[in-house]
Amino acid sequence: MTRLVVPxxxxxxxxxAEPLLPGEVQLWYADLDSVPGDEGILSAAESARAERVVDADAKARFVRSRTLVRRLLGAWLGLPAGEIALESTGEGKPRVVAPPHAIDFNLSxxxxxxxxxxxxxxxxxxxxxxxxxxxxDHDVARRIFTSAECAWLADLPEARRTPAFFTIWTIREAVTKLRGEGIFTLSASFEVVPQTDGRLEARVEPPEELVVDTIPAPVGHVxxxxxxxSPRAIxxxxxxxDAEA
Structure with a gap:
């Protein structure tokens, strides 16, 4: 499977933000504890959802996350961030309802x-x-991972087992989010296979154009x-x- 090269x-x-170009993917990272939020550009539904969050840190992070989403979409669509109509999917993820657009986005x-x-x-x-x-959690692994993935995890030294578990999890989760499925429903036709150089590669049967790979993550994360x-570029x-709030 093609590797994804993240610069x-x-x-x-x-x-x-720069325009989204044909054939490309933009990937954005943030530390939600280090960026500003602006509850004034959130919708009434988003503000109400924020008010229901009891934990102060979680509430602030929700507001900052939605602020970032709206700022990016506003730049790409050429609209004020507060005028974009968003709704939440069944999984609680935002998607654009209006205006009409060709943007597919996903966040975590x-x-x-x-x-x-x-x-x-x-x-x-x-x-x-x-x-x-x-x-x-081996019970969780047996419910989600293939038998080959579970066997590979069991054979790893204990110090490597936990990072490997979460790496397989993120690869599977990224695919289910692309497809709009739940992680427990991903078919056994999808499998993460260890390579001789130590990296993990995803395989799909029957083969399809899907490309999935690990990406840079903050320390202590995958x-x-x-x-x-396969995109032309990422x-x-x-x-x-110090980004605009």
Whole structure:
């Protein structure tokens, strides 16, 4: 399967994001504890959802996440960020209802780590996971992973097992988010296969154009990006802490 090459991250203000170009994917990263939020550009539904969040840190991160989404979409669509109509899917992810557009985007965040992938040419799915300092849940693995994936994990030295578990998880999660499925429903025809050089490769039977690979992630995290076909290029950005609120 084709590898995804993610270049060095460029610091950028999302309100001044470059246009989405045909054949490309943009990948954005942020630390939600280091960027501003603007509840004034959120919709009434988003503000109400934020008010229901009891934990102060989680509430602030939700507001900052939606602010980033709206700033990026506003730059790409040429509209004020507060005028974009968003709704949440059944999985709680935002999508644009209006205006008409060709943007497919997907986001992920865990704690303060945040990533968003977008394209006008492909469907995309992105996932970030924090590597939790505990042994992998083998019951969960048996329910989600293939027998070959479980056997490979079991054979790894214990120190490598937990990072490998979360790496497989993120690869599978990125694919299910691209397809709009749940991680428990991903067919056994999809499998993550270890290579002799130590990297992991995803295989799909029957073969399709889908491309999925690990991506850079903050320290203590792993990440994966899935694209419905091989992109001409990936452009990667890091939200500047002094970005416009």
């Amino acid at each position: 060095e991250l460029e610091p950028r203000d999302p309100a001044r 965040h865990t704690g303060s780590a945040w990533a968003l992938a977008a394209s006008i040419s492909f469907h995309v799915g992105v996932d970030l996971e924090r590597i939790r300092p505990r042994r992998p 990440g994966a990006l899935a694209v419905s076909a 452009r990667a950005f890091r939200v500047r802490p």
